[in-house]
Amino acid sequence: MHIPSLKERVSADEWKLRCDLAACYRLVALHGWTDLVFTHISARLPGPDHYFLINAYGLLFEEITASSLVLVDQAGNNLRDTPFPVNRAGFVIHSAIHAAREDVQCALHTHTRAGIAVSAQKSGVLPISQQSTFVLSSLGYHDYEGVAIRDDEKPRLQTDLGRANCLMLRNHGLLTVGSSIPDAFLWMYLFETACQIQIAAQAGGELTTFDPEIQESNAEALRTQTDGQGGAFVWPALLRKLDRMDSSYKS
Template identity: 75%
Template sequence: MNANSQSEIQKLVSAEEWQLRVDLAACYRLVALYGWSDLVFTHISARIPGPEHHFLINPYGLMFDEITASSLVKVDQQCNKIIESPYPVNPAGFVIHSAVHAAREDIQCVLHTHTRAGIAVSAQKNGVLPISQQSTFVLASLAYHDYEGVAFRDDEKPRLQADMGNANFLMLRNHGLLTCGKTIADAFLSMYTFENTCQIQIAAQSGGGELTQVNPRIVEGVGQAMKVQTGGLGGQFVWPSLIRKLDRIDDSYKQ
């Protein structure tokens, strides 16, 4: 069965899955818009609700600003396509994302980037430093995973899962950044904060002066601070405005 057009895909999936596709395609476009993409080489995945453990991931070979709701590839935990697609799935991307989805039933979306600032901080021995308000939100739920080469081997999965634990921010040493969230909006907002944390740290270090660190007690109370900042809505607080921004620029991600 060849199902590549919007109408064909919509006929094959539930209304809930279609909305998830639209939101995930929007997330890809936003990542491109904010300059976090790395040609075609990183991924954002979303779990489709239900007992099947299916999820959506990008068609390998498309730039993030080309991705649409209907072009997203639906796969199972073994990377078998559930709906035919002319595009492959990147094995390295699948290993990382499927590992997180398998271990974390509480999350829907996994977002991974290779930004210059993110990789720069991931290469620093001390990782994220508590030197900004943004960093406090990251440090409240941050884990690290050592670099083991391009992630295409299944035997890395248990080590990645153990390192991540219940954290929502994962720094992949010498590699990049990863966030997860209960929704696509949550994962995106977390990455926005993570990326800004790294950019601020690199900028602060480039000044050459001694850096002032945040009191550790502030990090301990940051969960409540985030709830206040977003009215308890998390990423959903900013998501509608991001969608409006995207629609003003190009709404073809909905196709």
């Protein structure tokens, strides 16, 4: 599929954001976190209008490019000439987050088997793995209300997310936010991994849990492990991996 390049038609800052967001879509596909075309990742452009980029509905994540991403406003209007529509559920969820959280640049939503499986468990994320310590330190829960196509769900999404970086959408999937695209990706890596470990551990017998005090100290541990950079610490290595495989996300 040929998609004309927008590189010369947008600012350098917007192009950089587009390339990073397209890379994030490719990385999600690479890690097997996709659900055909039915999930979404958004990135907010700087400025007071809360415009954000989101995937062109109908493209697989492995097909997403910087130029295929759709720029929309808070009313869902397409702000660039493109033949692609936007997923209504994706717009409702992401517009709610970007309207409420000025600190959030990126929001990432998945429908993985492990994520949905844990979201269907009454106890949610259990304190049984190192990955879960990070997630539990910044986790909210949102009850299932059906496919998220109604604007009246937005206030409840915003309240349930609060100031957290991870939101478990009950019976639905996982959502993470970050002050950058790399941060949102790293939070999803931890969230998804914690869920995969939990499902595997529950199949193996009685579980052991860790002392809650460990969880309270792990925010500092995460900063130490990433040299204070958060997702930016691993992002260059991830981009190098993508570039070795297929650099077309930058087109």
